[in-house]
Amino acid sequence: MDEITEGTSQVDCDILVIGGGTAGPMAAYKAKKKNPDAKVILLEKANVKRSGAISMGMDGLNNAVIPGHSTPEQYVKEITVANDGIVDQAAVLKYAENCYEIIQELDNFGIRFQKDENGDFDVKKVHHIGTYVLPMPNGDTVKKALYRQLKRARLLISNRYMATRLLTGKDGRIAGAIAVNTRNAEFLVVRAKAVILCMGAAGRLGLPTSGYLYGTYENAANSGDGYAMAYHAGAGLANLECFQINPLIKDYNGPACAYVAGPFGGYTANNEGMRFIECDYWSGQMMQEFYNELQSGKGPVFLKLNHLADETISEIETILHEVERPTRGRFQVNRHNDYRHGMIEMHISEIGFCSGHSASGVYVDDNACTTVPGLYAAGDMASVPHNYMLGAFTNGAVAGEHAVDFVNEVDFADIDEDFIAAEKKRVLAPTLRDDGIPPNQIEYKTRRLVNDYLQPPKVTRKMQLAQDRFAETREAMENEMAVTNAHELMRSLEVASIMDCADMAAFASLFRTESRWGLYHNRADYPERDNENWFCHSILSKDDAGQMTIRKKEVDPYVIPIDEDEKDAYDKQRIKAQA
Amino acid sequence: MSAFEPFEQFDEVEDIVDRLDDPDPGTRRVAVMDLADSADPSAVTYLKKALGDEAREVRLQVALALAEFDGPETADALVVAVVDEDAGVAQAAADSMAELKDPAAADPILPFVTHESAFVRAASLRALRELKRTESLKPALDAFSDEDATVRSEAISVVGYLKTEDALPALMSMLKDVEPAVRRTAAGALGFSVTTAAAEALAQSLTDSDWQVREIAAETLCKVQSTVAAPALRAALTDEYWQVRQKSIRSLGKLGVAEAVPEIIPSLDHDISNLRKEAAAALGEIEAPEAVPALEAHLDDPDPDVRKNIRWALGRIRSE
Amino acid sequence: MPLAQQSSSVPVVVDDDKCIADKGCTVCVDVCPLDVLRISDQTGKAFMKYDECWYCMPCEADCPTGAVSVHIPFLLR
Ligand SMILES: Cc1cc2nc3c(=O)[nH]c(=O)nc-3n(C[C@H](O)[C@H](O)[C@H](O)COP(=O)(O)OP(=O)(O)OC[C@H]3O[C@@H](n4cnc5c(N)ncnc54)[C@H](O)[C@@H]3O)c2cc1C
Numbered sequence: 001m002d003e004i005t006e007g008t009s010q011v012d013c014d015i016l017v018i019g020g021g022t023a024g025p026m027a028a029y030k031a032k033k034k035n036p037d038a039k040v041i042l043l044e045k046a047n048v049k050r051s052g053a054i055s056m057g058m059d060g061l062n063n064a065v066i067p068g069h070s071t072p073e074q075y076v077k078e079i080t081v082a083n084d085g086i087v088d089q090a091a092v093l094k095y096a097e098n099c100y101e102i103i104q105e106l107d108n109f110g111i112r113f114q115k116d117e118n119g120d121f122d123v124k125k126v127h128h129i130g131t132y133v134l135p136m137p138n139g140d141t142v143k144k145a146l147y148r149q150l151k152r153a154r155l156l157i158s159n160r161y162m163a164t165r166l167l168t169g170k171d172g173r174i175a176g177a178i179a180v181n182t183r184n185a186e187f188l189v190v191r192a193k194a195v196i197l198c199m200g201a202a203g204r205l206g207l208p209t210s211g212y213l214y215g216t217y218e219n220a221a222n223s224g225d226g227y228a229m230a231y232h233a234g235a236g237l238a239n240l241e242c243f244q245i246n247p248l249i250k251d252y253n254g255p256a257c258a259y260v261a262g263p264f265g266g267y268t269a270n271n272e273g274m275r276f277i278e279c280d281y282w283s284g285q286m287m288q289e290f291y292n293e294l295q296s297g298k299g300p301v302f303l304k305l306n307h308l309a310d311e312t313i314s315e316i317e318t319i320l321h322e323v324e325r326p327t328r329g330r331f332q333v334n335r336h337n338d339y340r341h342g343m344i345e346m347h348i349s350e351i352g353f354c355s356g357h358s359a360s361g362v363y364v365d366d367n368a369c370t371t372v373p374g375l376y377a378a379g380d381m382a383s384v385p386h387n388y389m390l391g392a393f394t395n396g397a398v399a400g401e402h403a404v405d406f407v408n409e410v411d412f413a414d415i416d417e418d419f420i421a422a423e424k425k426r427v428l429a430p431t432l433r434d435d436g437i438p439p440n441q442i443e444y445k446t447r448r449l450v451n452d453y454l455q456p457p458k459v460t461r462k463m464q465l466a467q468d469r470f471a472e473t474r475e476a477m478e479n480e481m482a483v484t485n486a487h488e489l490m491r492s493l494e495v496a497s498i499m500d501c502a503d504m505a506a507f508a509s510l511f512r513t514e515s516r517w518g519l520y521h522n523r524a525d526y527p528e529r530d531n532e533n534w535f536c537h538s539i540l541s542k543d544d545a546g547q548m549t550i551r552k553k554e555v556d557p558y559v560i561p562i563d564e565d566e567k568d569a570y571d572k573q574r575i576k577a578q579a
Numbered sequence: 580m581s582a583f584e585p586f587e588q589f590d591e592v593e594d595i596v597d598r599l600d601d602p603d604p605g606t607r608r609v610a611v612m613d614l615a616d617s618a619d620p621s622a623v624t625y626l627k628k629a630l631g632d633e634a635r636e637v638r639l640q641v642a643l644a645l646a647e648f649d650g651p652e653t654a655d656a657l658v659v660a661v662v663d664e665d666a667g668v669a670q671a672a673a674d675s676m677a678e679l680k681d682p683a684a685a686d687p688i689l690p691f692v693t694h695e696s697a698f699v700r701a702a703s704l705r706a707l708r709e710l711k712r713t714e715s716l717k718p719a720l721d722a723f724s725d726e727d728a729t730v731r732s733e734a735i736s737v738v739g740y741l742k743t744e745d746a747l748p749a750l751m752s753m754l755k756d757v758e759p760a761v762r763r764t765a766a767g768a769l770g771f772s773v774t775t776a777a778a779e780a781l782a783q784s785l786t787d788s789d790w791q792v793r794e795i796a797a798e799t800l801c802k803v804q805s806t807v808a809a810p811a812l813r814a815a816l817t818d819e820y821w822q823v824r825q826k827s828i829r830s831l832g833k834l835g836v837a838e839a840v841p842e843i844i845p846s847l848d849h850d851i852s853n854l855r856k857e858a859a860a861a862l863g864e865i866e867a868p869e870a871v872p873a874l875e876a877h878l879d880d881p882d883p884d885v886r887k888n889i890r891w892a893l894g895r896i897r898s899e
Numbered sequence: 900m901p902l903a904q905q906s907s908s909v910p911v912v913v914d915d916d917k918c919i920a921d922k923g924c925t926v927c928v929d930v931c932p933l934d935v936l937r938i939s940d941q942t943g944k945a946f947m948k949y950d951e952c953w954y955c956m957p958c959e960a961d962c963p964t965g966a967v968s969v970h971i972p973f974l975l976r
């Protein structure tokens with residue numbers, strides 16, 4: 001079982017999509033629909049049937065821009081302000097304009113959105129200004145419905161292959177990828193004219209407070225491989241210092257979730273049972289307020305439902321305990337918690353990279369193109385901010401449709417056999433050691449160090465210390481890590497991605513010498529926002545000498561201008577009560 | 580380079596069907612699962628045949644498997660499963676039937692709307708809802724007088740999805756149903772109409788004995804966009820349930836009912852912050868200058884959401 | 900450096916009497932995003948081989964016979 005076997009196969013295709021969670025299936029499907037003759041491969045580390053963040057469905061769409069409820073312009077403004085202005089609006093606008101069509105298409109696939117008694121989408125108002133939340137109380141079958149479409153389209157699906165590195169041609173163009181089978185360690189080399197990265201968030205970066213490596217907010221299969229692969233292929237990564245940190249049920253480490261309870265009248269409260277969040281849209285500012293309350297005498301923070309009617313609470317319970325993270329109900333039973341009586345203790349998540357909830361991702365333009373020709377990215381790992389599930393679907397579609405045209409224009413880039421040989425050597429190194437340190441110990445240590453030194457508030461000296469500790473741990477990983485089977489080999493490769501992400505997190509955070517995005521980049525020794533010097537993206541990449549480097553990039557001129565008083569509209573609302 | 584193809588194999592249906600005759604029910608069940616996985620529409624015929632299997636678990640698996648397919652043939656098989664003697668099989672079939680998307684799937688289902696079992700009638704109507712076929716209107720309306728409440732509710736949804744004004748009188752009559760759940764569905768289903776008749780009917784429901792009916796009626800009234808219900812909504816501001824008051828305030832705000840301002844203002848002092856929040860928003864929507872002193876007096880509400888709405892409301896009123 | 904073997908109580912339990920892996924079912928093993936379930940060579944039934952679980956539940960939801968139970972891992976229970 002899980003024995004390591006030697007072997008390599010090679011396949012060619014027009015488009016290789018890596019990651020079959022949310023964005024990936026849509027990218028592959030749309031490419032194939034647009035050109036049924038194109039050879040499209042969807043490669044997945046787990047099994048597309050139930051992989052990714054949405055494996056058991058979602059509580060709802062957090063950011064649906066549906067005519068009659070909100071407009072694309074309004075949405076773009078909202079995201080721009082929530083992101084402290086550091087947004088290339090073109091991509092956000094494109095998402096906002098396309099997402100309604102995608103909702104309708106998903107509805108046709110049989111994905112179940114909440115509808116009113118007239119069959120219209122039952123959009124709920126949660127935010128102060130726009131109306132964007134569309135619940136999915138019966139959305140647990142979302143992956144089934146998607147998978148059905150992929151099967152009907154006869155897409156080529158490779159399950160249980162973990163991609164480890166991208167291949168680039170001499171001209172710097174994308175050439176394909178290398179993957180390893182997670183059950184027998186055989187290699188798969190895929191030559192492709194275009195590659196679309198959809199590998200989700202870097203969710204195993206920080207360590208959850210429980211200490212359980214897999215008790216993460218994100219689907220624990222999302223170990224940041226996409227970020228690491230894009231980095232090693234020379235792509236630029238944007239604003240990695242804008243960490244993802246989310247509110248969640250303490251210890252359970254899954255969302256509570258404000259977007260479910262909100263429309264029913266539930267909310268996040270302090271120990272006095274009072275609302276305390278001033279900020280409107282989900283943002284780093286909101287997380288800062290959450291953090292402050294946690295640290296204050298009014299902490300910790302709770303989910304409050306006990307003021308609602310019994311009937312309403314039952315309805316919320318059904319949603320929270322049947323979709324998205326259905327073990328929530330079991331957790332509460334173990335704790336003897338009942339939403340009707342007490343409040344539910346909440347906390348903040350470990351840190352990670354994720355554009356879905358924040359803004360840290362592989363840099364992409366409004367066609368989902370990265371800085372490497374022929375390489376695309378979509379979903380949580382691509383830089384379009386606050387994108388969530390619908391963003392993954394919509395931008396996955398954008399990537400697939402663009403890539404299918406792109407591959408008409410190009411031939412395969414040549415692949416570098418030496419690089420492939422070196423990569424195989426890197427991958428197999430831990431299998432050649434008879435004994436050594438197992439991946440789980442190296443992972444635990446790295447992530448523990450991430451918590452100790454990188455969690456905001458960020459301190460310069462601590463982050464420098466982190467870099468030293470990471471370097472030592474990396475040395476152990478490169479020279480002493482040992483594995484006994486193919487499954488552990490997968491874990492060892494994940495550790496390498498986690499290590500790369502940890503290095504990038506420290507490097508990017510040290511670069512931006514200001515505080516921005518609330519808690520996400522709260523630098524204790526640079527507490528102020530500095531628009532004069534830092535109203536820009538940071539773009540991290542690997543230089544020709546193989547060293548990590550980072551530069552500023554201007555924010556593209558706004559397509560939807562934001563008036564001074566509109567920026568203010570949010571700040572004004574945050575004014576504290578005088579009492 | 581090897582000829583190895585590292586892709587999911589979708590088994591050919593012919594290779595699976597032999598196993599449907601295996602003496603072992605477990606093996607037959609796995610064969611059914613493989614048929615579902617094949618995504619090949621030709622599997623439906625075999626699945627239908629397997630509904631005759633003597634083992635309940637095999638039939639159950641078939642009922643589940645049919646959710647992977649669509650169209651009239653699938654519906655044709657599901658109506659067999661939905662009348663299965665085993666309740667679990669029938670329930671799975673009912674759930675699979677509700678997944679159908681192809682309007683043509685309605686044809687085999689329509690005759691079952693009058694089936695002798697209430698469960699089957701409800702399941703059929705539930706499936707017909709999403710298919711939105713005009714042929715469903717008549718049988719659904721007939722089912723408004725069904726003895727079973729679930730059937731009546733499902734029938735109302737079918738009619739509600741079709742959004743035809745012709746059905747308004749029938750829908751309105753269901754606001755008087757004996758079952759609260761039915762009345763709730765009916766109140767929601769009237770949301771498509773912009774007629775005064777619908778508004779008047781919903782206004783009456785604001786005094787329904789069930790608070791959730793009152794809540795839905797109050798909520799739906801803002802969609803119906805008619806102010807004839809304004810007096811009833813104002814009266815609902817003294818409802819014993821804050822939830823009903825909250826929805827009424829929201830609708831009064833959206834409908835811009837200026838007369839309601841003095842009655843909304845007291846809600847700025849209620850214990851439940853959700854109600855204070857709604858009151859502030861509605862006063863802003865109505866842009867009522869006479870609300871300014873009350874709003875200003877609550878600028879320091881302990882709840883930030885209330886403060887936000889008060890500031891927003893004051894900004895709106897003052898910019899006039 | 901020699902390796903120690905440590906015990907760990909796993910969160911996912913399979914009821915051998917209900918499991919039909921011996922009839923060819925591999926559903927739970929197929930759907931697990933962390934790939935931590937296997938069919939035992941000895942018993943012919945599914946079991947949790949690696950304690951690396953996201954307590955996400957596809958294994959339980961998709962098992963045709965109701966043989967799988969997902970519990971919250973002890974460390975966060
Ligand atoms: C608990 C939770 C709750 C959420 N709730 C909501 C909500 O209510 N509403 C909402 O709109 N959004 C919500 N989100 C966000 C939303 O789910 C994500 O933004 C979206 O699903 C991301 O899609 P993705 O395709 O980028 O990533 P995923 O769907 O996670 O897919 C990534 C895929 O890549 C695969 N993969 C990873 N590494 C490799 C590799 N090396 N090789 C091959 N494959 C690989 C993974 O196995 C996975 O299948 C939630 C997220 C979480 C985690």
Ligand code: SF4
Pocket residue numbers: 913917918919920924925926927928944945961962963964965966967
């Ligand atoms: S899904 Fe259920 S029946 Fe199938 S192998 Fe797993 S435990 Fe056994």
Ligand code: SF4
Pocket residue numbers: 911930931932933934935936951952953954955956957958959969
């Ligand atoms: S709960 Fe999720 S991670 Fe755990 S065994 Fe089941 S499918 Fe795998």
